[in-house]
Amino acid sequence: EVQLVESGGGLGQPGGSLRLSCAASGFTFSGHWMHWVRQCPRKGLEWLSRINSDGSRIHYADSVKGRFTISRDNAKKTLFLQMTSLTAEDTAVYYCARDIKGGPTAFDSWGQGTTVTVSS
Amino acid sequence: DIQMTQSPSSLSASVGDRVTITCRASQSIDIYLNWYQQKPGRAPKLLIYSASSIQSGVPSRFSGSGSGTDFTLTISSLRPEDFATYYCQQSFSTPYTFGPGTKVDIK
Numbered sequence: 001e002v003q004l005v006e007s008g009g010g011l012g013q014p015g016g017s018l019r020l021s022c023a024a025s026g027f028t029f030s031g032h033w034m035h036w037v038r039q040c041p042r043k044g045l046e047w048l049s050r051i052n053s054d055g056s057r058i059h060y061a062d063s064v065k066g067r068f069t070i071s072r073d074n075a076k077k078t079l080f081l082q083m084t085s086l087t088a089e090d091t092a093v094y095y096c097a098r099d100i101k102g103g104p105t106a107f108d109s110w111g112q113g114t115t116v117t118v119s120s
Numbered sequence: 121d122i123q124m125t126q127s128p129s130s131l132s133a134s135v136g137d138r139v140t141i142t143c144r145a146s147q148s149i150d151i152y153l154n155w156y157q158q159k160p161g162r163a164p165k166l167l168i169y170s171a172s173s174i175q176s177g178v179p180s181r182f183s184g185s186g187s188g189t190d191f192t193l194t195i196s197s198l199r200p201e202d203f204a205t206y207y208c209q210q211s212f213s214t215p216y217t218f219g220p221g222t223k224v225d226i227k
Contacts, residue, residue: 035216045164045207047216061215095163105211106154106169113163
């Protein structure tokens with residue numbers, strides 16, 4: 001069974017940092033592009049970043065470019081999101097998502113989400 | 121960035137109803153359009169990818185159509201478990217933007 005389990009959320013200080021992790025199991029992690037998506041309270045979904053299978057190709061949304069860094073450790077089957085310069089607007093549920101293999105991008109598996117709250 | 125809009129923003133329907141949700145892109149996205157279902161407190165679930173391809177395990181009452189800028193998600197006969205919020209998403213180019221969602225609730 002495909003599983004994605006996020007961790008690392010919690011209370012962050014404005015201007016501070018947090019590091020999210022997404023542990024994958026039940027599939028060949030190194031064979032899939034991966035993404036981070038967030039959902040602000042009572043709002044819609046916002047795609048944040050993607051990373052290709054070997055970590056050599058990365059894209060970010062403008063809202064997080066220069067502040068967030070996506071990375072992966074294929075040996076440990078784990079995806080990361082390093083978040084810096086946090087603001088209240090970063091308060092959201094953060095999901096990792098797996099990209100369908102071999103076709104146009106679509107997110108066929110999602111984690112349960114981890115909540116980030118930025119407040120002093 | 122490609123902007124996605126959905127209509128209606130919400131609808132009330134009864135079990136057994138045929139439901140259609142529309143999604144429009146601000147520019148042509150070919151068939152790079154996905155549909156997701158989200159229930160409260162849960163992660164989104166992929167229903168349809170590439171505009172009309174049904175994801176494995178998704179009931180056949182769900183279907184998608186369209187190309188270019190205009191797309192539809194149809195639920196042929198609404199079931200109680202279908203009451204949820206539905207989002208479209210373009211995967212033509214980054215950032216992979218989502219529509220604002222359509223909430224389907226019980227009439």
